[in-house]
Amino acid sequence: VSYTFCPDRPRSGCEVKIDVPDSCEPPAAGTPSLCPVVFYLNGAGGSNRWTSRVRPRPDDGLHVQGLIGVYPLGDSGWNTGPRPTNRCAFTDYDCTSDPDEPGFVADIISYLREQGAGGNVYVVGGSNGGALAHRLAANAGPELPIKGIVAKVSQLLATPYMSGPGQLNHNRPGNGIGPFSNGDLPVVTGRDSEKVSVLSVTGTHDKLIPYDGSKSSAFGYDDKFELMSALQSMETWALHNGCARATDPIESSHIWSDAHGNAGITKKYSYAGCEEGVIVEYYSVEEGGHGAGDVSIDGVSVDYALVHDFITRVESQGMGDPTVTPTTPTAALTLTAPTLATTAPATAARSRTGGLRS
Secondary structure, X not given: OHHHXXXXXXXXXXXXXXXXXXXXXXXXXXXXXXXXXXXXXXXXXXXXXXXXXXXXXXXXXXXXXXXXXXEEOOOOOOOOOOOOOOOOOOOOOOXXXXXXXXXXXXXXXXXXXXXXXXXXXXXXXXXXXXXXXXXHHHOOOOOOOEEEEEEEOOOOEEEXXXXXXXXXXXXXXXXXXXXXXXXXXXXXXXXXXXXXXXXXXXXXXXXXXXXXXXXXXXXOOOOOOEEOOHHHHHHHHHHHOOOOOOOOOEEEEEEEEOOOOXXXXXXXXXXXXXXXXXXXXXXXXXXXXXXXXXXXXXOEXXXXXXXXXXXXXXXXXXXXXXXXXXXXXXXXXXXXXXXXXXXXXXXXXXXXXXXXXX
């Protein structure tokens, strides 16, 4: 469906792939599919060609889990901070020459709703993709009905609290109150967004996204863009979600390991007692670097099993219907096998009809 979303957007690279399992077809004409819709966001310089996730896996792939996979391609990364290619100041919210990432995702969600995908929406991303996951969740609401995110090796921004382009431009949620556990007061300015379940994994020795926050080489050490510490980021989410233990999470110790034979201790922080059944959890990978999001915890892969377990647990909380009530489908989800659209020429006309086969 690349040609539906990519024309007239300021992107040198643009592609949107959608994978719909047979089990996620609508049960009847005019009745939406309630399979969860999961956006997978690549990191800077990465690709959306995650074939191991797109193809059915024998144990825990999308088709076994009953998930609709969405794979948008970032333009050499997602526009979540200063980039050399940006033409507009970050305070220019009406800018049309730089990529508007939340607007891009909102358009994809709107299209999926039109086609009958009525399930809750989740976002999974690492590094730059994780930064966008935080940003999307911070603007959760009717246009971005985000139910939960898995954000790996990334944190919320402390400053600025808004950055463009686009109107879905808040960098953190705005309902948090009370002090952080270290005594600092959170800055509560932000969008009055919906509550969102959050699972995060970061490494304590990450040199690109500093565990303790502050400036980052990912933003060219621009002092206008500073990260919260990993724990303050999670406390912000816990405060926003009304968690009873927002500043006093339940701690437990686990073992992390990676494909290279490395291993160590990871601490899990569970922010219990959240409102509306929201889940807020965080894994701190001790001595882990920027690859901490790819580890296994107690032998369980973060990238597959923990992500799918998180989605399953959020779904089971029974928080009610998706934020956006889907419209009557203009076309059913009738894919009999994954059909991945290729990028169409930039001159292709934008269309909002034709189903997921288009």
